[in-house]
Amino acid sequence: MVRKAVKSKGKKKAPVHIEVENADPEPEHPEPEPELPKGGEAMQMFSDGESGSEAGEAPGSDEESGDSASEADLEEPSADEEEAYSGSEENDEETVNKHKEQAEVTSLDSLKQKIEDDISLLNNWRQADAVMRQGRSREEVNDSIIDGLSAMYGYSRELAEYFYRMFSPEEAVQFFESNEKPRPVTIRTNTIKTRRRLLAQSLVTRGMAVDPVGEWTKIGLKIYDSQVPVGATPEYLSGRYMIQSASSFVPVMALAAQPNELVLDMAAAPGGKTTHIGQAMQNTGVLFANDLKKDRCKSLAANCQRLGLTNTVITCYDGLELPKVIPRLDRCLLDAPCTGSGIIARDPSIKAKRTVADFRDQSQLQKKLLCAAVDMVNAKSKTGGIIVYSTCSSAVEENEDVIHYILKARNVKIVPMDEFVNIGRPGFKSFRQRRYHPSMANTRRFYPHAHNMDGFFVCKLQKFSNDIPQKINRDRRQPTEVVWGEEQWVDENLELGHGGSGEEDGAPPEKRARTEPSANGSAPSQPKSNGKEGEGKASGKKVKSKVKGGAPEQENGQGEEKSEKPAAVEKKQKKKASEPTAAADAAPGKPLKKSALSAVKSKKGAVKKKGKK
Numbered sequence: 001m002v003r004k005a006v007k008s009k010g011k012k013k014a015p016v017h018i019e020v021e022n023a024d025p026e027p028e029h030p031e032p033e034p035e036l037p038k039g040g041e042a043m044q045m046f047s048d049g050e051s052g053s054e055a056g057e058a059p060g061s062d063e064e065s066g067d068s069a070s071e072a073d074l075e076e077p078s079a080d081e082e083e084a085y086s087g088s089e090e091n092d093e094e095t096v097n098k099h100k101e102q103a104e105v106t107s108l109d110s111l112k113q114k115i116e117d118d119i120s121l122l123n124n125w126r127q128a129d130a131v132m133r134q135g136r137s138r139e140e141v142n143d144s145i146i147d148g149l150s151a152m153y154g155y156s157r158e159l160a161e162y163f164y165r166m167f168s169p170e171e172a173v174q175f176f177e178s179n180e181k182p183r184p185v186t187i188r189t190n191t192i193k194t195r196r197r198l199l200a201q202s203l204v205t206r207g208m209a210v211d212p213v214g215e216w217t218k219i220g221l222k223i224y225d226s227q228v229p230v231g232a233t234p235e236y237l238s239g240r241y242m243i244q245s246a247s248s249f250v251p252v253m254a255l256a257a258q259p260n261e262l263v264l265d266m267a268a269a270p271g272g273k274t275t276h277i278g279q280a281m282q283n284t285g286v287l288f289a290n291d292l293k294k295d296r297c298k299s300l301a302a303n304c305q306r307l308g309l310t311n312t313v314i315t316c317y318d319g320l321e322l323p324k325v326i327p328r329l330d331r332c333l334l335d336a337p338c339t340g341s342g343i344i345a346r347d348p349s350i351k352a353k354r355t356v357a358d359f360r361d362q363s364q365l366q367k368k369l370l371c372a373a374v375d376m377v378n379a380k381s382k383t384g385g386i387i388v389y390s391t392c393s394s395a396v397e398e399n400e401d402v403i404h405y406i407l408k409a410r411n412v413k414i415v416p417m418d419e420f421v422n423i424g425r426p427g428f429k430s431f432r433q434r435r436y437h438p439s440m441a442n443t444r445r446f447y448p449h450a451h452n453m454d455g456f457f458v459c460k461l462q463k464f465s466n467d468i469p470q471k472i473n474r475d476r477r478q479p480t481e482v483v484w485g486e487e488q489w490v491d492e493n494l495e496l497g498h499g500g501s502g503e504e505d506g507a508p509p510e511k512r513a514r515t516e517p518s519a520n521g522s523a524p525s526q527p528k529s530n531g532k533e534g535e536g537k538a539s540g541k542k543v544k545s546k547v548k549g550g551a552p553e554q555e556n557g558q559g560e561e562k563s564e565k566p567a568a569v570e571k572k573q574k575k576k577a578s579e580p581t582a583a584a585d586a587a588p589g590k591p592l593k594k595s596a597l598s599a600v601k602s603k604k605g606a607v608k609k610k611g612k613k
Contacts, residue, residue, distance in 0.1 A: 156355070254388050269299060270299040366402050444458045
């Protein structure tokens with residue numbers, strides 16, 4: 001008989017000996033107990049507290065094999081199996097994502113093709129038949145293009161329509177497409193410390209691929225590729241160049257600051273334009289650099305120190321308060337805070353968060369700041385009197401509308417900047433229902449699809465008077481005083497109607513009757529009333545009438561009395577018009593003036609004709 005030892009789970013028990021018939025005889029020296037495989041692969045044959053003898057079953061029975069199989073199914077998978085399973089899941093996710101991307105690309109391609117077809121239809125609208133138009137009007141085709149551009153590039157519907165109406169359909173697509181591409185990195189050479197040629201040679205040895213920005217600037221470099229961080233080179237840390245967008249060169253070039261001048265940069269941080277102005281002034285004169293926020297003034301001061309400016313005064317004021325603390329200037333640069341609709345390539349969130357209402361709201365602050373900038377500049381400056389206004393926005397409300405306002409609010413005019421800036425497109429002289437001054441063509445606009453730089457607007461103004469235009473509003477509620485007297489009885493007043501004498505000789509008789517002298521040379525006869533009005537007794541006395549709200553008041557030597565209402569007076573004047581008045585008789589010793597005499601004769605003739613009838 002062979003005896004086999006079986007271990008049970010839980011507490012240690014004595015081995016159970018099971019006798020098996022027809023087995024080989026037991027060897028004298030029993031074999032050592034086999035070790036269970038490591039890793040928990042050994043299966044439990046019996047539950048706790050039970051043995052094979054109690055169950056009365058052999059280890060190889062069918063029930064035992066079933067229990068072991070069920071336990072094997074509940075075992076945790078090995079590490080290799082887990083990796084294989086997770087790898088398969090990742091592969092499935094990648095496959096799903098690839099399918100989604102392919103579907104999106106396909107939908108974008110079809111959407112782009114639809115936009116191109118609609119634009120082609122607009123270009124050939126007259127030749128297109130009803131089938132090609134698909135029963136749509138021209139405006140419906142435009143709306144379809146706007147919806148497609150909004151969905152394709154992620155703009156809000158309102159903003160997409162705004163930019164679409166600014167250009168032709170083909171150019172609008174180019175504008176939207178260019179905002180999806182990053183602008184090249186550009187740097188400005190600090191001519192106080194080096195020259196562009198020497199700086200380019202030094203950067204090439206650092207592993208940079210550089211080229212000049214263009215023929216329009218002599219200090220700009222464009223970096224295509226760099227093996228080192230552009231803002232961490234020894235040349236940058238020593239102040240030989242400033243990282244700055246190419247479009248930001250233009251306002252300073254238009255300002256054309258001269259040495260030994262007083263110049264202000266109203267919104268200066270982080271200091272790109274300020275340091276550019278300083279090097280144009282050759283570190284002479286006084287340069288005021290202002291910014292509203294203290295935190296931004298720190299970077300402004302650091303850049304001025306790094307680039308070696310020694311003529312700069314940094315201030316932290318609200319721009320509207322600067323006229324109270326800054327002396328009269330020769331030149332001023334206002335790079336106004338704006339909505340940033342020209343730098344969408346750098347900040348894609350503008351596509352969805354900006355609205356046309358934001359453009360209008362921001363323009364209110366820009367108008368106030370520009371008025372403050374103009375007030376600080378001295379129009380009598382021998383070298384200056386220049387104000388430059390710029391924004392990094394493409395919105396008309398923040399550009400042409402602001403300039404249109406300042407032309408009326410202050411004594412300034414737009415001057416050309418072709419001598420210093422020979423790139424850019426002219427500003428709008430009209431936009432939709434708006435109409436601007438013809439000199440608006442001297443402003444400059446920059447677009448990403450046309451100039452490969454951020455969207456920008458620049459205008460150069462010259463102040464020709466320090467006076468602020470005052471709009472005179474007539475207050476019709478205030479009384480006007482008219483003085484009556486013999487000194488007013490001259491040909492000019494009688495012919496032109498001054499002093500209440502009516503119009504020329506052809507004036508109605510009832511108007512002339514008031515100013516014609518009486519027979520005794522006394523003051524002009526007044527229309528009779530109910531007997532309550534006073535009459536001027538002295539012949540040489542002046543009669544004053546104060547008109548307030550149309551009701552005349554008479555003044556004579558005996559006191560003031562109010563006259564009747566104008567309507568009643570007019571009725572009585574009409575009755576008197578058909579009768580000759582006392583003014584018709586010539587005063588003895590005082591001949592009438594020619595104009596008055598002709599009026600009397602014409603009146604007598606009219607009365608005679610009426611009597612005959």
